[in-house]
Amino acid sequence: MAKQALFFLSLLLVFLFHCTTTLGQPAQAPTLPAVASPANAPAPPGPPDVIKILQKVGGFTILIRLLKSTGVADQLKGQLNDSSIRFTLFAPNDNAFSNLKAGTLNSLSNEEKVRLIQFHILPTYYTLENFQTVSNPVRTQAGDNKPGDYPLNVTSVGSQVNISSGLVNASVSGTLYSNFQLAIYQVDKVLLPLDLFVPKPPSPAPAPAPTKPKAKKTPAAASPKTSTSSIVVDSGAASLAKHGILVSIGVAIFIPFSL
Numbered sequence: 001m002a003k004q005a006l007f008f009l010s011l012l013l014v015f016l017f018h019c020t021t022t023l024g025q026p027a028q029a030p031t032l033p034a035v036a037s038p039a040n041a042p043a044p045p046g047p048p049d050v051i052k053i054l055q056k057v058g059g060f061t062i063l064i065r066l067l068k069s070t071g072v073a074d075q076l077k078g079q080l081n082d083s084s085i086r087f088t089l090f091a092p093n094d095n096a097f098s099n100l101k102a103g104t105l106n107s108l109s110n111e112e113k114v115r116l117i118q119f120h121i122l123p124t125y126y127t128l129e130n131f132q133t134v135s136n137p138v139r140t141q142a143g144d145n146k147p148g149d150y151p152l153n154v155t156s157v158g159s160q161v162n163i164s165s166g167l168v169n170a171s172v173s174g175t176l177y178s179n180f181q182l183a184i185y186q187v188d189k190v191l192l193p194l195d196l197f198v199p200k201p202p203s204p205a206p207a208p209a210p211t212k213p214k215a216k217k218t219p220a221a222a223s224p225k226t227s228t229s230s231i232v233v234d235s236g237a238a239s240l241a242k243h244g245i246l247v248s249i250g251v252a253i254f255i256p257f258s259l
């Protein structure tokens with residue numbers, strides 16, 4: 001009787017051992033590809049790289065081009081190097097850009113393109129839940145130098161997040177990236193700031209005009225064309241000034257003659 005029981009027990013043990021070894025091998029294999037999926041991949045060393053993240057997701061070629069050409073990508077990269085600095089980026093995909101009215105981007109100066117891109121960046125890390133308690137208007141990178149400039153309103157109920165620039169109503173259509181420092185949300189429209197696309201009647205010049213040349217431009221002073229050209233003169237003079245006083249004097253002499 002005891003012998004029989006012992007025999008049965010050993011038979012059972014052999015059977016169980018066989019089961020666990022054969023089942024053990026295939027059970028491990030499928031877990032590997034799951035870990036390798038982009039969302040779960042271990043974070044690469046160093047700060048998050050916005051361009052690499054967008055390239056990996058795909059479909060953001062226009063945003064990537066603008067981030068690079070405006071220098072905002074490099075700026076973010078440098079700032080994210082400091083782990084106490086946090087951002088939220090609203091990322092319109094190529095489809096969103098192609099839905100813009102023809103010529104919208106081309107109508108902008110380089111400086112305005114910088115503002116447009118900065119308008120999509122909030123100087124805070126927001127989870128989707130954070131948006132439910134945000135107080136409007138939220139600050140954007142574009143409005144950094146004057147509070148109240150370039151505001152965005154964000155309204156959220158449940159997992160739905162809507163964004164309004166006053167010109168455009170957009171929605172968050174997905175989370176592309178989120179860690180403690182950086183969140184990137186896909187949005188279905190390019191966020192056009194009122195500050196860029198609706199001309200302000202009273203005082204359009206943010207920077208003080210150069211010396212005297214404005215006096216000569218009498219009739220068309222309020223038109224948007226003169227304000228953009230004055231910006232070009234400003235930035236040219238500013239960057240030239242870095243090269244020395246002699247150059248600035250040269251520019252000061254040159255400007256009145258050229259007008």
Ligand SMILES: *[C@@H]1O[C@H](CO)[C@@H](O)[C@H](O)[C@H]1NC(C)=O
Binds near residue numbers: 077078
């Ligand atoms: C990031 O910080 C490290 C040291 O903390 C420095 O060596 C590196 O140059 C910085 N990179 C950028 C892009 O600022």
Ligand SMILES: *[C@@H]1O[C@H](CO)[C@@H](O)[C@H](O)[C@H]1NC(C)=O
Binds near residue numbers: 156157162171
């Ligand atoms: C977001 O906008 C959609 C229309 O685009 C609207 O149906 C929805 O109620 C809005 N949700 C919130 C939270 O504002």
Ligand SMILES: *[C@@H]1O[C@H](CO)[C@@H](O)[C@H](O)[C@H]1NC(C)=O
Binds near residue numbers: 164165166
């Ligand atoms: C944004 O929200 C503020 C405060 O609620 C409101 O005064 C303003 O009109 C809103 N702007 C837009 C464009 O929705």
Ligand SMILES: *[C@@H]1O[C@H](CO)[C@@H](O)[C@H](O)[C@H]1NC(C)=O
Binds near residue numbers: 164166168
């Ligand atoms: C955006 O939404 C608000 C309220 O939901 C509406 O009053 C406004 O007309 C919308 N603007 C555009 C450009 O669709």
